Amino acid sequence: MKIVTRDLxxxxxxxxxxxxxxxxxxxxxxxxxxxSIWDVFTQQKGxxxxxxxxxxxxxxxxxxxxxxxxxxDLHIPNFRFSIAWPRLLPQGDRTVVNQKGLDFYDRVIxxxxxxxxxxxxxxxxxxxxxxxxxxGGWSNRDIVAWFCNYAELCAQRYGDRVxxxxxxxxxxxxxxAGYFLGLHAPGHTALKKFLPAAHHAVLAMAEGxxxxxxxxxTAEIGTTFSCTHVEPASSKNRDIRAAQRADVLFNxxxxxxxxGMGYPVEDLSVLKGIYKYVLPGxxxxxxxxxxxxxxxxxxxxxxxxxLFTPYLHAALVPAEKRNVPLTTMKWxxxxxxxxxxxxxxxxxxxxxKIYITENGAAFPDTVQDGKVNDSQRLHYLQEHIAQVLRAKxxxxxxxxxxxxxxxxxxxxxxxxxxRFGIVYNDFDSQERIVKSSGHWYAHFLNKSLPxxxxx
Numbered sequence: 001m002k003i004v005t006r007d008l009x010x011x012x013x014x015x016x017x018x019x020x021x022x023x024x025x026x027x028x029x030x031x032x033x034x035x036s037i038w039d040v041f042t043q044q045k046g047x048x049x050x051x052x053x054x055x056x057x058x059x060x061x062x063x064x065x066x067x068x069x070x071x072x073d074l075h076i077p078n079f080r081f082s083i084a085w086p087r088l089l090p091q092g093d094r095t096v097v098n099q100k101g102l103d104f105y106d107r108v109i110x111x112x113x114x115x116x117x118x119x120x121x122x123x124x125x126x127x128x129x130x131x132x133x134x135x136g137g138w139s140n141r142d143i144v145a146w147f148c149n150y151a152e153l154c155a156q157r158y159g160d161r162v163x164x165x166x167x168x169x170x171x172x173x174x175x176x177a178g179y180f181l182g183l184h185a186p187g188h189t190a191l192k193k194f195l196p197a198a199h200h201a202v203l204a205m206a207e208g209x210x211x212x213x214x215x216x217x218t219a220e221i222g223t224t225f226s227c228t229h230v231e232p233a234s235s236k237n238r239d240i241r242a243a244q245r246a247d248v249l250f251n252x253x254x255x256x257x258x259x260g261m262g263y264p265v266e267d268l269s270v271l272k273g274i275y276k277y278v279l280p281g282x283x284x285x286x287x288x289x290x291x292x293x294x295x296x297x298x299x300x301x302x303x304x305x306x307l308f309t310p311y312l313h314a315a316l317v318p319a320e321k322r323n324v325p326l327t328t329m330k331w332x333x334x335x336x337x338x339x340x341x342x343x344x345x346x347x348x349x350x351x352x353k354i355y356i357t358e359n360g361a362a363f364p365d366t367v368q369d370g371k372v373n374d375s376q377r378l379h380y381l382q383e384h385i386a387q388v389l390r391a392k393x394x395x396x397x398x399x400x401x402x403x404x405x406x407x408x409x410x411x412x413x414x415x416x417x418x419r420f421g422i423v424y425n426d427f428d429s430q431e432r433i434v435k436s437s438g439h440w441y442a443h444f445l446n447k448s449l450p451x452x453x454x455x
Contacts, residue, residue, distance in 0.1 A: 004386050006444055014400030015445055016078030016364055018358050020125040022054055023409040024175035031100035034090025034229035036127035041185035052415035058407050059430050064108050072115040075446035079117050082125035084148055092129035094149055102157055109161050120164040124150055126174045133186050147204040148211050155215040163219050167208040168224040171254045172202040183413055196277045205285035206288035217399050224294030224357045229252050229337040233317050234305035242304040242314035250272050257402040259350035261286040270311040294357030297341045299331035328418045335383040342391040342398050353399050359384050360404035362418035372424045
């Protein structure tokens, strides 16, 4: 067993914690904020487990100073959070600019800097203004201009203090789950919605990156992708090919056009329909040379051939049927996944730098004698950080690691049931209790105490 300490990563390695506006802020209609697609989605019966909503969430809108002070107490030097588009632009465009919304993020950023914490801003973490969804949302090509208008406002307002930007958060998830599977807002279930939404997200990602770089040439501009290590369930050719098709959706669909490689239609023929929405000049507009790529990894998936699965002809082998350790989300605990994902994305010639912008796990947490002993999460983080070091030592360009997440929060369609935080949140009282994993992370960052893991 090797001992891993912070020092082994080098002094320039970035350590942080990540959150998202809709999952934490609450104050859904406070101080001029407009409704987002998630505000509307959570009001629809049966959409969210227990019909829960995020009207209050973690009350970060009112308690941001307390939570930022907590980040400092935990010795976490970098804080990744998102800006709520409808809090700045209630109608989605700049016909109405909400001054109180602008002021709120000024206060958040200034509070971070006052505490010696570097703010890392994500422009879009899924909370599209509902007013724009009424016009077609991501399936409407006009969203590229709408998004760039919003991005320009953010850059002009906060670019003097924010030096690290992420354009989109996990475009595969918000287009796939929101426009094809119907599991996330806005709840569409049609290939004719998903394909244009995916293409427009690729365009917005690149155009947004160019805009930010033009306005903020010294800032570091990136974007983030959900990514999962995929393996075939067997050595059979049909399972291997099924895994290749699944890999297109899990890992390739958004990064490859950004790198100038085009859409990976050769391995998933249904994607050929996306070219119906590709106009002259789009191939070049899809490209942008990001300063970094954020990778967000939690598990691996085993894939088998499935005749009756439309389009994909592939299916996941559920982790709970594989006799493997599980999280609350029924995801396999498989630390080498993060190593394989770093190695995979580093193999792209156009990827200059990688940050792990999300990694974490949900486990059942209980408060006993005012404490939360979350040993499973603690070991999960230790083992995954050890795998990140393994990747770094193998020469892969990984330069940072951000835990998901600070406090337990609203976990989208799963509501408040899965607890991912290194800080326990009592959603009735809003009391915060640092879990064992949070105490460990603080010691790891501040004192370079031993971390046991097996790269």
